[in-house]
Amino acid sequence: MTRRKTGGRGRDPYARSGSGPAPTPAPKKRHSAKRALQESTRPTAPAAARNAGADRRGRDEARHLIDVHDHYRRELSQVRDLLRQVRKGSATVPQARGRLNALALATADGGFSEICRAHCRSLTEHHRTEDRSVFPHLRRSGRDLQPVLDRLEAEHRVIHTLLTEVDRALIHLARNPGDHAPVTAAIDLLTDTVLSHFAYEERELLGPLARYGFSRGRRG
Secondary structure, three states: OOOOOOOOOOOOOOOOOOOOOOOOOOOOOOOOOOOOOOHHHOOOOOHHHHOOOOOHHHHHHHHHHHHHHHHHHHHHHHHHHHHHHHHHOOOOHHHHHHHOOOOOOOOOOOOHHHHHHHHHHHHHHHHHHHHHHHHHHHHHHOHHHHHHHHHHHHHHHHHHHHHHHHHHHHHHHHHOOOOOHHHHHHHHHHHHHHHHHHHHHHHHHHHHHHHHOOOOOOOO
């Protein structure tokens, strides 16, 4: 996934608009016919609660969430590409691993299954940090955010279930080499769900993070 350009050194990329970084929309194209989230019922915080802070430090705080999400978007895209290579036979697992050695999700004893599991563990830890630290801080900082934070936490639980399904599909693949259907379906649904969740989270939280930061002490 293409990263946003942030301009040259010392240049505030958002100074002209003064509105902070824009949330990344979910892709219009979906990979799975299934849906794990009820997107139409998502609550939205009042506009005043979602309004971004005007100063550069606040915008940098908000930008950090996008940077973290972009990291997972790229890795998820590369996991999908690896699956395509292995499924089509255009590359063996060792060859595909060689192309992914620089990725944070690659492991020393890897193979496709281990690479997927490493990505899943990393994503789980990201959500755990939000649930245990960032979200409680935002709950204390803005009452209008409560319904949104409740929904985001519920979606984290849905994603955790999907990650478990990916793990089960990987076990199936290990026991049935060449049967890629279960893991393909699991990763397709996970991809759609994670990208939709990230888009919703950025839409609702970029402003509050710019105003309050990720932890106590950013602003009153």
